Structure formats: structure tokens, C-alpha cells
Amino acid sequence: MPSPTSRTAATAPASAADAPPTLWFTRCPVPTATGIAADQGRFAREFAADGIAVRSLQDVPPEVAADHHYTHALTGLFREGGNVPALWARSRGERTRLVGLTWIEERQVVLVRAGSGISGPEQLRGRRLAVPRHGIGIDFWRAMALSGLHGALSLAGLTADDAEWVDVPAAPDGGQWAAELAALRDGVVDAVYVKGALAVEAARRIGAEVAVDLDVAPDRRARVNNGTPRPITVHQDLLDKHPDLVARFLSVLLEAADWAAEHPAEVGRILQAETGAGEEGVAGAYAPGSHRTLHLDLSEERLGLLEQQERFLHRHGFLEAPVDVRVWADPEPLRAARALLAARRGADG
Known part of the structure; x- marks a missing residue:
């Protein structure tokens, strides 16, 4: 070169x-x-x-x-x-x-608790989906979660009306995805969208399972998101x-x-x-x-x-x-x- x-x-x-x-x-x-x-x-x-x-x-x-x-x-x-x-x-x-x-392609998945029985996008119907809320000028974290979860629902022909959306306030000193993963661990929500390297590590620490892997969807429109x-x-x-x-x-x-x-x-x-x-x-x-x-x-x-x-x-x-x-x-x-x-x-x- x-x-x-x-x-x-x-x-x-x-x-x-x-x-x-x-x-x-x-x-x-x-x-x-x-x-x-x-x-x-x-x-x-x-x-x-x-x-x-x-x-x-x-x-x-x-x-x-x-x-x-x-x-x-x-x-x-x-x-x-x-x-x-x-x-x-x-x-x-x-x-x-x-x-x-x-x-x-940056790992985009929907996580659930181990043993929840949720193993595909169709099983998100009626479930409580985590939507973080950060006190910042543009809440890109919230936008990412909404977009990722909408993409997951779309794989089963579902819409936002088919799920329950739960606001999860971000912890002031928490790391990426910390509040959402804590809410999942504690049973406050049934599913969380995460992406990227730190999310992969955090999910493993709490033993979460992948219910929807957006990366394998043949239509990349399901993976349109912040990045x-x-x-x-x-x-x-x-x-x-x-x-x-x-x-x-x-x-x-x-x-x-x-x-x-x-x-x-x-x-x-x-x-x-x-x-x-x-x-x-x-x-x-x-x-x-x-x-x-x-x-x-x-x-x-x-x-x-x-x-x-x-x-x-x-x-x-x-x-x-x-x-x-x-x-x-x-x-x-x-x-x-x-x-x-x-x-x-x-x-x-």
C-alpha cells in the first residue's frame, strides 16, 4: 500500500x-x-x-x-x-x-430470561418489552430499543400494538443496557433489545438467552437502527x-x-x-x-x-x-x- x-x-x-x-x-x-x-x-x-x-x-x-x-x-x-x-x-x-x-453488522438480538419459553418473534405477542429512558438531549438509547423491538416484531408480522411497552429509567451511573438487563433479571420486563460487544458480555453475566437474532433475518430492513x-x-x-x-x-x-x-x-x-x-x-x-x-x-x-x-x-x-x-x-x-x-x-x- x-x-x-x-x-x-x-x-x-x-x-x-x-x-x-x-x-x-x-x-x-x-x-x-x-x-x-x-x-x-x-x-x-x-x-x-x-x-x-x-x-x-x-x-x-x-x-x-x-x-x-x-x-x-x-x-x-x-x-x-x-x-x-x-x-x-x-x-x-x-x-x-x-x-x-x-x-x-453489529450483533442485534432480543434477550429473555433463561427458561422463559420465549424462543421466537411470534412469542413476543403480549409480552412486556423494555424501553429505556435517558435524560439526554436526544435519547438515542430509547430510539435504538424501539427500532430493534419493532424490527423483531415485524419478523412475525406483529406491530407495536401486539406488545406491552414498559419504560425503564436509566440508572445515572449505570453502564450500557444496565437498567434494561436488571429489569429483565428481576422480572419487570420479559424482553430487552441489545446490540454490540458490551451488550454481549453483559447478557452473559446475567445468563440471558437470545429469543430473536435479528442478524440472521434475510431482509436487512429488520436491522435498520442507529448504527x-x-x-x-x-x-x-x-x-x-x-x-x-x-x-x-x-x-x-x-x-x-x-x-x-x-x-x-x-x-x-x-x-x-x-x-x-x-x-x-x-x-x-x-x-x-x-x-x-x-x-x-x-x-x-x-x-x-x-x-x-x-x-x-x-x-x-x-x-x-x-x-x-x-x-x-x-x-x-x-x-x-x-x-x-x-x-x-x-x-x-
């Missing part, structure tokens, strides 16, 4: 007078090309010659970073994260643009003033995804650091071959799946206004990034 620092004339350093002193990135604790690139120092190498620092919001004290991961109010920010906050920010009028989408598809967004101001920087940043993500496809063991190590889970949790959450699925695109299929999520979120009150996904999406930065990467590789022989 060519060196991340190699450049063609099209990627000459930006004018010091015009370039922002810092570019920011943020990502969720899940598999992302952003996380891979950050772990390998690719952003620093790409922009060092410009005198541009590239920093992670995750490394900044909360009182400084505020809630930028959710609001995207920081104009120099690249965000690769859940679609619920990204759509919410856009619905509130933040001038972001959608420049890429990924689809990474499927996962958007990469930038601010319109950055795109207007520095389209070259946006293209270069995206080209680093493309390179990182290419590298990940050839290095499964190293990706596993990075994912443990990114998710905070152990080797068993990561292995249980991400299917073999997941290291080859970090590439971003704006395909018709992924845009359609995001439109499905937008309709769901708006219908359930998570968005302040509808979001036209097609208007929000700008394919030009990704086209420019692919052309830039191809030119670099051609120049390197």
Missing part, C-alpha cells in the same frame, strides 16, 4: 492563511474506519505538512467538547457515528451534509470553504478501510480498545469478515435504508422536523476522495 503521506499536485498543502488550525473527528465506540485511521496515526500524517492538527473529541474534557458529538455544532468536525443524533442535528437546522454511509446504516457527516461551512480537506479526510478513511480488510487480527485488537470490550465480547458481536465491511458509500440501497430510519424516528417524535435524506446527501466529496486515492496509488506505481 502506498504511504499515507504521498501526495500529488492535487493534494498540495492548503494555504496556511486559509486552512483551519484544527480538524476534529468523533466516532462512536463501534467499528469505524475513523477509529482504525486514528489508531494508526493516519490523520496526523496526512495533515502534518499543512500545519493542521487533527484531534479527537473523545480526547477532550467534556466541559470543552460539550455535546458536539450529538449536535455537530463544531464546524471543523467529521462525525462517524449513529444516525439518530446525526438526523436529529439536521432536523434542528444544523448545516451538516451526509458524505458517506457504512453498514456493519445500520451509520453516517459520516461534515459541516456545510467546512465543505464550502475547504472541499479539498474534506476529500483528503475521506481518502484517509478509504485507505483505512482497505487496510482493515487485509488485517483481521489487528482490527480485532483495535475494536477491543474502541468498544471497551474484551476479546470474547468483540468476537460475539461482530461476525467473521466484519473487518472487510468498513468501506463507506452513498449507494441507493443505503440511502433507502436511512430513509426508512428517518421515517421511523420522525413518526416516533425523535426528530423536530422531517429530513430529506436525498437533499442532505452530497456525493461529490466521496467521488473526489476516490479520485484522489486512485491518483496517489497511480503516482506510487
Whole structure:
């Protein structure tokens, strides 16, 4: 693979007078090309010659970073994260643009107590389903649970009216899924939606059983949720003033995804650091071959799946206004990034 620092004339350093002193990135604790690139120092190498620092919001004290991961109010920010906050920010009028989408299968299941007798989506009829409630600006946890449970019900031709929905207040100092899994353990609810590596580990600790495995559903529309598809967004101001920087940043993500496809063991190590889970949790959450699925695109299929999520979120009150996904999406930065990467590789022989 060519060196991340190699450049063609099209990627000459930006004018010091015009370039922002810092570019920011943020990502969720899940598999992302952003996380891979950050772990390998690719952003620093790409922009060092410009005198541009590239920093992670995750490394900044909360009182400084505020809630930028959710609001995207920081104009120099690249965000690769859940679609619920990204759509919410856009619905509130933040001038972001959608420049890429990924689809990474991340274990999505409905859990029940051992010995409950619930072993399929049809048996969720009449059951008490946990819906967490967090005191945050955009309750993406609640949105995830609702979307996941709706998806599970749909596999049996059931609707929301066929189940009982139980609010579960989140514990202020609890971990991910802690309140819902405690409610399941204590018999307050009959079923809980969980996803990801930490959820796999937490479920095993309480001996919960899988009643519905959304990952095996042949129709991926049943798995549309906060991280499927996962958007990469930038601010319109950055795109207007520095389209070259946006293209270069995206080209680093493309390179990182290419590298990940050839290095499964190293990706596993990075994912443990990114998710905070152990080797068993990561292995249980991400299917073999997941290291080859970090590439971003704006395909018709992924845009359609995001439109499905937008309709769901708006219908359930998570968005302040509808979001036209097609208007929000700008394919030009990704086209420019692919052309830039191809030119670099051609120049390197």
C-alpha cells in the first residue's frame, strides 16, 4: 500500500492563511474506519505538512467538547457515528451534509430470561418489552430499543400494538443496557433489545438467552437502527470553504478501510480498545469478515435504508422536523476522495 503521506499536485498543502488550525473527528465506540485511521496515526500524517492538527473529541474534557458529538455544532468536525443524533442535528437546522454511509453488522438480538419459553418473534405477542429512558438531549438509547423491538416484531408480522411497552429509567451511573438487563433479571420486563460487544458480555453475566437474532433475518430492513446504516457527516461551512480537506479526510478513511480488510487480527485488537470490550465480547458481536465491511458509500440501497430510519424516528417524535435524506446527501466529496486515492496509488506505481 502506498504511504499515507504521498501526495500529488492535487493534494498540495492548503494555504496556511486559509486552512483551519484544527480538524476534529468523533466516532462512536463501534467499528469505524475513523477509529482504525486514528489508531494508526493516519490523520496526523496526512495533515502534518499543512500545519493542521487533527484531534479527537473523545480526547477532550467534556466541559470543552460539550455535546458536539450529538449536535455537530463544531464546524471543523467529521462525525462517524449513529444516525439518530446525526438526523436529529439536521432536523434542528444544523448545516451538516451526509458524505458517506457504512453498514456493519453489529450483533442485534432480543434477550429473555433463561427458561422463559420465549424462543421466537411470534412469542413476543403480549409480552412486556423494555424501553429505556435517558435524560439526554436526544435519547438515542430509547430510539435504538424501539427500532430493534419493532424490527423483531415485524419478523412475525406483529406491530407495536401486539406488545406491552414498559419504560425503564436509566440508572445515572449505570453502564450500557444496565437498567434494561436488571429489569429483565428481576422480572419487570420479559424482553430487552441489545446490540454490540458490551451488550454481549453483559447478557452473559446475567445468563440471558437470545429469543430473536435479528442478524440472521434475510431482509436487512429488520436491522435498520442507529448504527445500520451509520453516517459520516461534515459541516456545510467546512465543505464550502475547504472541499479539498474534506476529500483528503475521506481518502484517509478509504485507505483505512482497505487496510482493515487485509488485517483481521489487528482490527480485532483495535475494536477491543474502541468498544471497551474484551476479546470474547468483540468476537460475539461482530461476525467473521466484519473487518472487510468498513468501506463507506452513498449507494441507493443505503440511502433507502436511512430513509426508512428517518421515517421511523420522525413518526416516533425523535426528530423536530422531517429530513430529506436525498437533499442532505452530497456525493461529490466521496467521488473526489476516490479520485484522489486512485491518483496517489497511480503516482506510487
